[in-house]
Amino acid sequence: MIDQSVADVMTESVQTVTAETTASDVARLFADHDIGSAVVVDTESGELVGIVTESDIMHQVAIDADVATISVGSFMSEHVVTIDSAESIHEAATLMKDHSIRRLPVVDDGALVGILTTTNLTHYLPRLRNSILRTRGELVGQ
């Protein structure tokens, strides 16, 4: 249970956009789906080319960019830290901490299969605690 896999906790449906999507369209996507990031994929190959987050849009608003025309490609993060779905959530949390990020696209053999966020990990905490208390009970009872 402590080393539960990313696959068990991640969100399987991932919203994708292309580098040509405008900042305001991304903001609408985020608002409509109550999400904070989208994976940027190549229009033709479908390959992951970046990630765009609420903070990126926030930065565009902060510098008075014209959000209706500026496209994701000009401000997305191109260096995307990803994780395999078989990895442990402990590894995922460590990666997030080390890279100061809050979302990890989950990629298996080159294919995007989900996204793991700090919210997913937080929702998992109470389950983790209950499991630990049960385990302790068992150990004490031996």
Add this chain to the structure above:
Amino acid sequence: MIDQSVADVMTESVQTVTAETTASDVARLFADHDIGSAVVVDTESGELVGIVTESDIMHQVAIDADVATISVGSFMSEHVVTIDSAESIHEAATLMKDHSIRRLPVVDDGALVGILTTTNLTHYLPRLRNSILRTRGELVGQ
């Protein structure tokens, strides 16, 4: 360690704004401090009157609001779920899950003393795991 307190994990410095602050000023505050929320306080009494998050700003961008003039008071969340710093992080995680929120202002005796986010809880996960493994080792060794 499992029931570590909110005080041990929270961020102590909390950015505050007033209901008159504009959406674009909030976006700049978020971008400058790399944060995703601010607590809204009353200009005179300093009392907590709301919370504004990245998602709220995102929603304003999504509906094509004029972010340079619209003020926080018109779109902030007025019903703020808060937590006491002595509560357990387990309780905090459960509150976040139940209310579908990612930030909890930490309030002791009416005074704002910090903010707890899903990022704080995620950064705490690896420490929690190590502690559990140590505890198990001790129990097995008895």
